[in-house]
Structure formats: C-alpha cells, structure tokens
Amino acid sequence: MSDQPLFSFRNPWFGASVGITGAIVVLAALAGLIWLPLAQPDLKLSGVWDAICSAAGVPRAAPQTASQRPDFKTSGVIVTSEMLTRPDQVSIGRGATLAQRCAICHGPQGVSDANSPNLAGQFAAVTYKELNDFKSGARVNAIMSPFAANMSNQDMLDLAAYYAFLPRVPSNHLNADLATPQIVTTGAPMRNIAPCGSCHGDIDNKAGSPWLGGQSAIYIKAQLKAFASDIRRNDISQQMRNVARQMTAEEIDEVANYYEAQP
Known part of the structure; x- marks a missing residue:
C-alpha cells in the first residue's frame, strides 16, 4: 500500500478530480451567468457585467427611455379628501340658478327620471371632477361635452356645491330587502x-x-x-x-x- 497522502496534489487521482471539478464550475458559471443571459432575445443587456448582475438577481438601473404618454386626454383634476367640503352659501345660490339648465336631464331637484345620474346629495368633488372632465375632453358625452364646454371654473364649483347641498331622495325602486351582492x-x-x-x-x-x-x-x-x-x-x-x-x-x-x- 502506498504511503502517499490521499488528499494531496502529489496524488495524480486527487489532482485530476480537483481539476475536472474546477473546470465544471468555471464552465457552469460562464454558461449560467454570461452565455444564457446574453442568449435571451427579449432581454436587453449592456454588457457582460450587466448579464452577470441579471443572472444573480441584482437590481439593475432601468434604461433611460422616453416616457410614454396616453394617446387620449386624461383627467387633470386632483381630488383630495378635503376638496370642496366647506360649502359657500353664495356659491350654492348661484348653483341653484345654473342648475335650471340641467333640470331637463337631471330633474328639477337633482333626481332624474331619464336614466341620467341623480345629482342630489352627490359629493361636490365628484360633480366638479366630472364637469371638468367633460370640459377638457377627458370624458366625452354628446350632451354633456358641449354643455360643459363654455362653463367657467366658478360655474362648476357652484353647481357642485348646489347639488351636494340637496338632500338625497330615496329611489323609486327602493328595496331594503334586496340581498347585498x-x-x-x-x-x-x-x-x-x-x-x-x-x-x-x-x-x-x-x-x-x-x-x-x-x-x-x-x-x-x-x-x-x-x-x-x-x-x-x-x-x-x-x-x-x-x-x-x-x-x-x-x-x-x-x-x-x-x-x-x-x-
């Protein structure tokens, strides 16, 4: 039996096994961290280091690309919890006068019989936002869009305040026994x-x-x-x-x- 140590590089078998294992580790690292990431057609990488970071799960800086904007108008109204929560009595009075033009669809007291939305008791911020969106084109309706086009910001504030001031009226289809979905x-x-x-x-x-x-x-x-x-x-x-x-x-x-x- 040989007196040569088993775990020694003087032992040709041990040296060969370590060399083969090391080669496998290097090849696996090259394949997993560089070759495979770069081979993905849908993954855009700037170089070898970027490929290694991607494979290792390290967050990479997002590429600088131009921001994409929608091809339609979006609402420009910023809604907060405090928006229009302090009604002005003068504004409510002006809104009552303006609302006479709305009565044909939304009812004399803000309750519609024409399947238009009931506005009586509606939150002021909601009415104000929708009128703004109709005016800007963010929301489009054959009747409301031309109606809102010539409204001033104060007009919209006054209408919103007036409708929020009106009491909510029970629906003609009131059914308290209907199960909640x-x-x-x-x-x-x-x-x-x-x-x-x-x-x-x-x-x-x-x-x-x-x-x-x-x-x-x-x-x-x-x-x-x-x-x-x-x-x-x-x-x-x-x-x-x-x-x-x-x-x-x-x-x-x-x-x-x-x-x-x-x-």
Missing part, C-alpha cells in the same frame, strides 16, 4: 377586485368616488360596460377600468340592480 361587500380577491363598498360608500368612501345609492341601474350598467370596453377613460390610474374588465355580466347586473334599490 358579494362583490359589493367582499369583492373578488382572486380577480383583484376590491369591494365596491370600499370606495362607493357602503363600507367606506374614497375621495372622488361617487355615491351610487339610488342611481339608475341602466346608467350604472352603461358606465361599467364603458369602463370595461375602454370607451370611458377618465378614471384616475384606471381604477374603474381595471375592476370593470374583470367583472362578469352577471356581476354588473347584480351591482347595478343593488345600488338602484338603495336609498
């Missing part, structure tokens, strides 16, 4: 749908979100379908479009009928 109370987490009530008042109210109780089911359905099909695009950060796209036709019907039956 699940999507209103809990949403659909697996489809990334938050509860409707978390923004629209049943659970909480988010700044800029309209009160939906008593609104026409026909109107609500039309707006949800418009958001889902990208026809209406004045929701900030696509909040409503992202929700409406995930909703089923049955859920849209349930939500519309439920809110129409609420006070």
Whole structure:
C-alpha cells in the first residue's frame, strides 16, 4: 500500500478530480451567468457585467427611455379628501340658478327620471371632477361635452356645491330587502377586485368616488360596460377600468340592480 497522502496534489487521482471539478464550475458559471443571459432575445443587456448582475438577481438601473404618454386626454383634476367640503352659501345660490339648465336631464331637484345620474346629495368633488372632465375632453358625452364646454371654473364649483347641498331622495325602486351582492361587500380577491363598498360608500368612501345609492341601474350598467370596453377613460390610474374588465355580466347586473334599490 502506498504511503502517499490521499488528499494531496502529489496524488495524480486527487489532482485530476480537483481539476475536472474546477473546470465544471468555471464552465457552469460562464454558461449560467454570461452565455444564457446574453442568449435571451427579449432581454436587453449592456454588457457582460450587466448579464452577470441579471443572472444573480441584482437590481439593475432601468434604461433611460422616453416616457410614454396616453394617446387620449386624461383627467387633470386632483381630488383630495378635503376638496370642496366647506360649502359657500353664495356659491350654492348661484348653483341653484345654473342648475335650471340641467333640470331637463337631471330633474328639477337633482333626481332624474331619464336614466341620467341623480345629482342630489352627490359629493361636490365628484360633480366638479366630472364637469371638468367633460370640459377638457377627458370624458366625452354628446350632451354633456358641449354643455360643459363654455362653463367657467366658478360655474362648476357652484353647481357642485348646489347639488351636494340637496338632500338625497330615496329611489323609486327602493328595496331594503334586496340581498347585498358579494362583490359589493367582499369583492373578488382572486380577480383583484376590491369591494365596491370600499370606495362607493357602503363600507367606506374614497375621495372622488361617487355615491351610487339610488342611481339608475341602466346608467350604472352603461358606465361599467364603458369602463370595461375602454370607451370611458377618465378614471384616475384606471381604477374603474381595471375592476370593470374583470367583472362578469352577471356581476354588473347584480351591482347595478343593488345600488338602484338603495336609498
């Protein structure tokens, strides 16, 4: 038996095994950290070091690219929780005079019989934002767009203050016994749908979100379908479009009928 140490480079077998293992490690590193990253056609890398960082999971600086702007007008209104929460009595009076032109669609007291939205008791920030969006073109409607085109900012503030001042009137379809749809109370987490009530008042109210109780089911359905099909695009950060796209036709019907039956 040889007296030569087993784990010694003087042992040819040990030296050969270490050399082969080292070669495999180097080849694997070259393949995994450089060759494979550079071989991906959809991964843009600036060099070898960038490829190594990418393979190792190290965050890389984002490439400097020109920001992409939407090819349509977006809402320019910034909504806060304190927006228009201190009504001015003079503004409310002026709004009452201006609202006479709105009565044919929205009713003399802000309650519509024409499947237009009920504005009585609506949050002032909501009415103000929508009028601004109609004026700027962020939201388009054959009737409202030309109507809002010549309105001044003060006109919009006055109308918003007046309608917010009016009391909410119970719906003609009031039904307190109608069961609350699940999507209103809990949403659909697996489809990334938050509860409707978390923004629209049943659970909480988010700044800029309209009160939906008593609104026409026909109107609500039309707006949800418009958001889902990208026809209406004045929701900030696509909040409503992202929700409406995930909703089923049955859920849209349930939500519309439920809110129409609420006070």
